[in-house]
Amino acid sequence: MGFFSAIGxxxxxxxxxxxSAIMVGWxxxxxxxxxxxxxxxxWALSIVGLTLVIRMLLIPLFVKQIKSSRNMQLIQPKVKELQKKYGHDRERLAQETMKLYRETGTNPFASCLPILLQMPIFFGLFRLIDQAAKNGEGRGVLTDEQAQQFQAARLFGVDISETFISAGGxxxxxxxxxxxxxxMTVTTFLTQRQLMSKNMPADALSGPYxxxxxxxxxxxxLVFAVGGVAFPIGVLIYWTTSNLWTMGQQFYVIRRNPxxxxxxxxxxxxxxxxxxARKGLGPTPEEQAQEAAAAAEAEAAARRAAARQQPKRQTRSQRTAGGRPAQRGAGPGGATTGGSTKAGAKPATKASKKKR
Structure with a gap:
């Protein structure tokens, strides 16, 4: 246990x-x-200020999370094709799926990064507040005097260092x-729901992602609801504020860059x-109607032109002669060429028989 305690x-x-430095500064x-x-x-406002600083520092990770989530959504049709093609071979399916992730620069676990990176901060704040509440002991730059102030601090007549299960009635x-x-539970649910209902295409709502x-x-x-009863009020303030920040930040990104x-x-x-349309930069409804009518007329004209360019039907004699129309050009000595030569040969033969 000493080894693991040293690592922790x-x-x-x-x-x-x-x-503690950020919180004490606020x-x-x-x-x-x-x-x-x-x-x-x-102290409650200091925790809110701490939350805002932490979330601002995590903005680059949030942007990466949004990009990764978008890539995951856009490649879902390709993932489904791979499942149809290699569904019988799980190993090959996994290989091809990972290859697709690499080619598209997608990380399926990036959506969890902000939460995972907040967890150490969450536990650090929890321990900081817990020790201040139980023992009046400071950690980091939080002095024992400040920890005792926090221990006795009351918000709306309630100690912010208390928990639901330690309320003592x-x-x-x-x-x-x-x-x-x-x-905290509702804002966690709404944050996830906001992403799924607003920023996921229809074909991405049925895949593994x-x-x-x-x-x-x-x-x-559910996890936060069950564990939240053991969190000090100060920690609950931190997590609820963090969720509200996430909702607002996510709303802005989805609205501006869906x-x-x-x-x-x-x-x-x-x-x-x-x-x-309001600024006059685009077509008015009347202009849109005129454009639509012009497009329809152009399409109809193109269809009529294509119909006029259809090849003429051949006669039976032309099809018998190989499908080539007769050529009426004159050859050497005034003799006709092509089909005209053959057509004119028969009358000449009949005339010679009558003379004989």
């Missing part, structure tokens, strides 16, 4: 310093703005903790068309 301490100690700012240093409002703590657990997303849609909120073939893409095209 080696990983978590830098996080304690980073997390606390000093709000204290300078007039909030009491030992108030729950100052305190109705206020239980109500606030339960409300934040519900908020869609099944994975549907599983996460219902499993993650994946092709999705409901969000259709809505964006309609907004762009309406905006162009």
């Amino acid at each position: 301490s080696f990983i978590m100690t830098p996080l304690y310093y980073v997390i 606390h000093e700012l709000f204290t300078a703005l007039g909030l009491p240093a030992d108030s729950g409002a100052a 305190d109705v206020g703590v239980m109500l606030m903790a339960a409300a934040l657990v519900v908020a 869609a099944q994975q997303q549907k599983l996460l849609l219902y499993v993650l909120p 994946a092709p073939g999705t409901p969000a893409a259709t809505a964006k095209a309609e907004r762009d068309k309406a905006r162009a």
Whole structure:
């Protein structure tokens, strides 16, 4: 156990310093703005500020997640073709699928990166608050005095260091903790639902990637709902704020840069068309009708021209002669050539017989 504790301490100690430095920095700012240093409002707002800083640092990973999710959606038809072709050979199917991922630059696990990278921060904040709440001990740059302030800090008459299961019958703590657990669960569900309903094409909703997303849609909120009763109120504030940030950030990206073939893409095209019409940059409805009528007339004219260019039907004699029409050009000495020579030979023969 000592070995694993040393590894855990080696990983978590830098996080304690980073997390506590950001949180204490926000606390000093709000204290300078007039909030009491030992108030729950100052510490709760410090946790919100910590959340905003962490999420801003994760924006590059979020962009990578969106791109990877879009690629996963767009290659679903190809994945289905591979499943039809190599469905009988699981090993070959896996090889071809991984090859497709490499060629398209797609990482099927990239959608989990922001959550996975937040987990150490989440545990670091949890331990920081837990130790401050239980023992009044600071970690990182959080001093023992500040930890004791946090331990006694109250927000709306509730200790923000308490949890639902450790409320000891305190109705206020239980109500606030339960409300934040519900908020955390609902925002987690809506974040996943927003991505599936707005930014996934129809053919991507039936593949293995869609099944994975549907599983996460219902499993993650359930995990947070069950585990949330053991989280301090301060940690619940962090996670709910993080989910709200994700929803807003995702809404902005989906609205401005949706994946092709999705409901969000259709809505964006309609907004762009309406905006162009309002600014006079695009055709008016009357002009659109005129363009449609002109296009229909052009198409009809093309069909008529194609009908006029059809080859003429051949006569029976022409088909018998190999399908070539008779040529009436004159040959040497005034004799006709081609089919005319043959046609004129028979009357000449009959005339010679009469003379004889």
